[in-house]
Amino acid sequence: MAAVPEKTEQFRIALAQAVDFAKVLKPKAINVLPGCCFDQQRLVAYQNTFLDNLSLALTHFSELGINTVFEAINTYDMPSFLVHSGAQMLQILEVINHPNLLMQYDIYHMHRMGEDIAGFIHDYARKMGHIQIADYPGRGQPGSGEIDFNTLFLEIEQSGYQSWVGAEYKPQGLTENGLTWLK
Numbered sequence: 001m002a003a004v005p006e007k008t009e010q011f012r013i014a015l016a017q018a019v020d021f022a023k024v025l026k027p028k029a030i031n032v033l034p035g036c037c038f039d040q041q042r043l044v045a046y047q048n049t050f051l052d053n054l055s056l057a058l059t060h061f062s063e064l065g066i067n068t069v070f071e072a073i074n075t076y077d078m079p080s081f082l083v084h085s086g087a088q089m090l091q092i093l094e095v096i097n098h099p100n101l102l103m104q105y106d107i108y109h110m111h112r113m114g115e116d117i118a119g120f121i122h123d124y125a126r127k128m129g130h131i132q133i134a135d136y137p138g139r140g141q142p143g144s145g146e147i148d149f150n151t152l153f154l155e156i157e158q159s160g161y162q163s164w165v166g167a168e169y170k171p172q173g174l175t176e177n178g179l180t181w182l183k
Contacts (some may be wrong), residue, residue, distance in 0.1 A: 001085030125159035134169035
């Protein structure tokens with residue numbers, strides 16, 4: 001919703017609710033999802049709307065001491081998602097240029113887009129406010145697919161990254177059996 005020009009008022013209402021919740025919950029960060037642009041002739045309008053709404057959210061959340069994050073999502077699982085690469089996230093950070101705006105880096109999505117995950121984490125961990133993990137294919141727990149999580153966890157540890165790593169995956173089988181990767 002954050003990028004849809006016709007939903008600006010809805011975004012502001014949702015933002016006001018998020019601010020109210022944030023005052024009680026006091027999270028470290030809040031994710032502002034851009035959404036999709038299905039009409040490529042309107043791409044610039046969607047991009048500008050997202051930048052405006054992201055800046056507005058950033059202003060409100062920064063006043064509460066909360067970081068604002070946004071993420072890229074692969075275009076295979078979600079066609080036409082507005083932000084779908086590490087390069088786009090870096091460009092948005094550069095345009096807005098605010099210390100409380102950070103990337104939410106989803107390893108599954110960026111692997112699906114063919115990006116060098118370990119290299120990106122190495123180079124830009126200081127610009128990340130949250131990292132999410134899931135394996136590929138299937139978005140299962142680490143070790144259920146082809147992503148080398150031993151290397152990635154070591155890279156995250158060595159990068160100086162200071163925030164949470166969230167497990168956002170679909171457990172295969174019983175949840176307890178899928179937690180063996182935590183070793």
